[in-house]
Amino acid sequence: MKNIDILELSLNSLQHRKLRSWLAILGIVIGVASVISLISISVGMNENIKSTMSGIGADVITIGSGGERAGSMGPSGFGGGPGADGRSSFGWTSSSEITFNEADNLRSVQGVSELDARVSSNAVVRYRNMNKSLSVVGVEAAAFPKSSSSTIAKGRSLGEGDTYSAVIGASVQSDTFNDTMLNKQININGVSFKVVGVLNESGASFSGPDNSVFIPQATAKRLFNQTKYVSSIVVIAASEYDPDLVADSLAIKLRSLRHVTNSTQDFTISTATTLQSTISSVSDTLAIFLGAIAGISLIVGGIGVANAMFTSVLEQTKFIGLMKSLGARNSVVMKLFVLEASMVGFTGGILGVLLSFLGSILLGAFGLPSKITLELVLLGLGFSVIVGVISGLLPAKNAASIEPVEALRYE
Amino acid sequence: MNEQYGREPENKNEPKIIMRLVDVSKIYGGTVPFKALDGVSIDIRKGELISIVGRSGSGKSTLLNLLGCLDKPTMGEVYIKGNAISKMSDDRIADLRRDELGFVFQSFNLAPTLNAKDNVELPMAIKGLAKKEREIAALKTLESVGLADKAENFPSQLSGGEKQRVAIARAISNKPCILLADEPTGNLDTKSSRAIIENLEALCRDNGITVIIVTHDQALAEEADRVIRITDGRIESDVKRKNLKKVKK
Numbered sequence: 001m002k003n004i005d006i007l008e009l010s011l012n013s014l015q016h017r018k019l020r021s022w023l024a025i026l027g028i029v030i031g032v033a034s035v036i037s038l039i040s041i042s043v044g045m046n047e048n049i050k051s052t053m054s055g056i057g058a059d060v061i062t063i064g065s066g067g068e069r070a071g072s073m074g075p076s077g078f079g080g081g082p083g084a085d086g087r088s089s090f091g092w093t094s095s096s097e098i099t100f101n102e103a104d105n106l107r108s109v110q111g112v113s114e115l116d117a118r119v120s121s122n123a124v125v126r127y128r129n130m131n132k133s134l135s136v137v138g139v140e141a142a143a144f145p146k147s148s149s150s151t152i153a154k155g156r157s158l159g160e161g162d163t164y165s166a167v168i169g170a171s172v173q174s175d176t177f178n179d180t181m182l183n184k185q186i187n188i189n190g191v192s193f194k195v196v197g198v199l200n201e202s203g204a205s206f207s208g209p210d211n212s213v214f215i216p217q218a219t220a221k222r223l224f225n226q227t228k229y230v231s232s233i234v235v236i237a238a239s240e241y242d243p244d245l246v247a248d249s250l251a252i253k254l255r256s257l258r259h260v261t262n263s264t265q266d267f268t269i270s271t272a273t274t275l276q277s278t279i280s281s282v283s284d285t286l287a288i289f290l291g292a293i294a295g296i297s298l299i300v301g302g303i304g305v306a307n308a309m310f311t312s313v314l315e316q317t318k319f320i321g322l323m324k325s326l327g328a329r330n331s332v333v334m335k336l337f338v339l340e341a342s343m344v345g346f347t348g349g350i351l352g353v354l355l356s357f358l359g360s361i362l363l364g365a366f367g368l369p370s371k372i373t374l375e376l377v378l379l380g381l382g383f384s385v386i387v388g389v390i391s392g393l394l395p396a397k398n399a400a401s402i403e404p405v406e407a408l409r410y411e
Numbered sequence: 412m413n414e415q416y417g418r419e420p421e422n423k424n425e426p427k428i429i430m431r432l433v434d435v436s437k438i439y440g441g442t443v444p445f446k447a448l449d450g451v452s453i454d455i456r457k458g459e460l461i462s463i464v465g466r467s468g469s470g471k472s473t474l475l476n477l478l479g480c481l482d483k484p485t486m487g488e489v490y491i492k493g494n495a496i497s498k499m500s501d502d503r504i505a506d507l508r509r510d511e512l513g514f515v516f517q518s519f520n521l522a523p524t525l526n527a528k529d530n531v532e533l534p535m536a537i538k539g540l541a542k543k544e545r546e547i548a549a550l551k552t553l554e555s556v557g558l559a560d561k562a563e564n565f566p567s568q569l570s571g572g573e574k575q576r577v578a579i580a581r582a583i584s585n586k587p588c589i590l591l592a593d594e595p596t597g598n599l600d601t602k603s604s605r606a607i608i609e610n611l612e613a614l615c616r617d618n619g620i621t622v623i624i625v626t627h628d629q630a631l632a633e634e635a636d637r638v639i640r641i642t643d644g645r646i647e648s649d650v651k652r653k654n655l656k657k658v659k660k
Contacts, residue, residue, distance in 0.1 A: 001536055001537045001538075001539060002536070002539055005536040005542075009536075012524050012525065013524065015524075016523075016524040318520065319522055321520075322520045322522065322533075323533075323537070324481075324505065324508075325479070325481055325508060325514045325520075326508065326509065326514070326533060326534045326537050326581075327505050327506060327507075327508040327509020327510065327512075327534065327537050327538070327585075328505060328509075328537045329501070329502050329505045329506075330501060330502070330505070331502075332537065403481075403482065404481045404482075405476045405481040405482040408481070408516070408520065
């Protein structure tokens, strides 16, 4: 029997069992849509993180105190403010803090182009009649244009001669105080500062530069009464050096300065590459977790198809007997039911893909990043057909093995 | 007169044997095994119109199933055109059913989701014939059983007699040499039964097809050239009622 004729018979069977066929298809639709949607969320998140990370710059190296601490969250893109190194909120008490002396010693490491030893703290910022608690970061004026993940949108950057000047993040102007603040006065912990520049939006998360106020390092030291320890160090690697190698050199130097070994290291040092791989591994784990959850629903859908196929075989037992009495080989009967199941899987796959596109739009509307790639579509379709075929195999094998005389007697 | 089974005809003018059962028994398993057929041997010649009669449970349908290769004997051997069924693979037996045998069932067994034409096309589709070729042949066959105008009707839109004529058209669509009919008039009224009997007779007379009918219908049984009576799984009598028609060997 020609495959096209077997296909026609399978289609005919599905058409005459519409409700059951659609219910089986629905199971696959939900399974495939879940798989694609959930994985697309992790793909979207990954893309989002990558695009945010691209703003950090590949040449940026961040050093923070503490072993496996939040300092690894990175430079100004993530850690322009005090929340980023996880320290300021809890005070300045740890003996494992990195000192300004140590920071100065790192400037001589080969491959270091700029070094920005930062002092940061949360402070009450007053503008007109509004008081807001914001992250205030003391930066080195010379290094700041490069160590900041945002460029100047209006005004200028901090200069060497500045004392009570401030550069504010985009959100400080647009959201926190909602006013044009360039050249206006702000008050930090009772000290007056002039806003000389406003940064572009970085798009980084809550603790990024968008919500921070940047002032000269020397002023910050006095303001926060912190002259010994840095909050974090942002190093810019020279363009002719590999940032990862520079980071290694910095780590070696700092370990020797602090008399610690690799295993007792009490600071973290990270580059864009290490950050990216850390985040990627987290998002990959998330993708596997979400995929596994979605996979379960696809398996449940597959069981639905198998159930529908078993019922279909039972319903068509007499027809199987007839086909065999007319000379159909076992392989033809088998193909008939496997094709029927694959069509259920394939139709479910197509509809599931369409539903996942709809779901992606909805997720986007709720602010959840999701991205459906061609690979995901193919994975969904392939998976649905495979689930259909596997679900149909056993019922089809059963159908093919029925003796014609028994099948014809079936009521 | 009973034939001597398992032997080639002595009279060379007799049609050749196309089906032979040698000492065939069929035992159904279960807690109490049941012997449905017990040492049956029959020779069936080309062009014969044979009726198999007997009480319910006598083993006549079992015999027909064995002749049609729908079932396998527990003991003994079935030969079709000289080939022993027990030595054939499942696929070869399926091919044999497709190419040499046609079936007509008491309950018609038409596929309810296919119209009359598609039902008749089904054996040809299984054989692998092209769609166009099948369509032409199916319409021609339906015409031969007087149902050309019902080609597009689904089984639910046909009367019992019409359904059985579609089933006959389907059974002969691949031009088999043996047609096996299990109580073909069992579900029909007298008028429809008459039409079916005439169809089967015509197939035998005009096309040289060997027709084997299991029946309770006395009228149908009397039309046969040869009547085999089965009692308790054994052949009670095997009587030729008319001289065998002269058909090509």
